[in-house]
Amino acid sequence: MRVLLVEDDAAVAAGIEAGLGLSEFIVDTVGTLAAARAARQAIGYDLVVLDRRLPDGEGLALLQAWRREGVAIPVLMLTARDAVASRVEGLQGGADDYLVKPFDLDELTARLQALLRRTAGQAGRLLHHGRLAFDPVDRSVMLDGVPVALIRRERMLLEALIRARGRLLSADQLKDRLYGIDDEVESNALNVHIYQLRRKLGRGVIETVRGVGYRLGSVDEAAHA
Structure with missing residues (x-):
């Protein structure tokens, strides 16, 4: 499965790429909203991992724009904000799941697998x-x-x-x-x-x-x- 990772922190991105690679995800990493828009238009991704804060704007704004355009790709949002209100805002803005930094890579992988199951209407693991x-x-x-x-x-x-x-x-x-x-x-x-x-x-x-x-x-x- 192919994942678009939108994360401007090189160390965080490298860790996610390595962790997801162990589960045979193909990960393409970009660091800005503009690059994320271009990548999604060019390639049919199965999932997006989207950081909340990026150098050229808010990840949530990009997600909301995608949802208005009818883009239904599952999105897991990353954030450094642990407040409940922030998580609620992200979920109401169109995120399918939310993970607060720092996080465990095994949990990220498990959440992405769960998103794939949910999207396919699949109840079991197999x-x-x-x-x-x-x-x-x-x-x-x-x-x-x-x-x-x-x-x-x-x-x-x-x-x-x-x-x-x-x-x-x-x-x-x-x-x-x-x-x-x-x-x-x-x-x-x-x-x-x-x-x-x-x-x-x-x-x-x-x-x-x-x-x-x-x-x-x-x-x-x-x-x-």
Whole structure:
């Protein structure tokens, strides 16, 4: 999953990037409201972590503008203000969750996972697709209850497709969920990951709609061969 982090404190940003990276989030960091607007328009983020105070203005003002524009992306707001009134103001202004600095990185990760579940209308922790089960917290994959070993980007690709719930995702959309802005991406990298998932989980696990994109298909018996 890809996160836009809007935080001007370099040390705080580096810590968040490292912590979320352990849970295989792709994090793009910007330090101003202007850069946040440009990044959100350019890339389809799954989540935003937004600091309340930034060099060029209030993060809450940006969030309120997004909500007026109909931008529904889940936003977790960070603040140094511990007052109840400040938290209430942020939540009423459109934030989906609120975290007061300093905070524990495990709590931030857990809250972002909870936001993803809530957005998808998902009650439990596991993501299911037929005989497949994916745990976004411990990053494990099981087929008929049997663990399947996937490498990092294979897991990230599978998660993106499961969370799409049958919607077609273009190659560019999938790459957005697998690679950060600074990552060097080989031209055939996505095809390699798709090939490996089909080899490990069954030929039909990813359906290609030529010229349009990809979605999850059936998990056939070949996966146990």
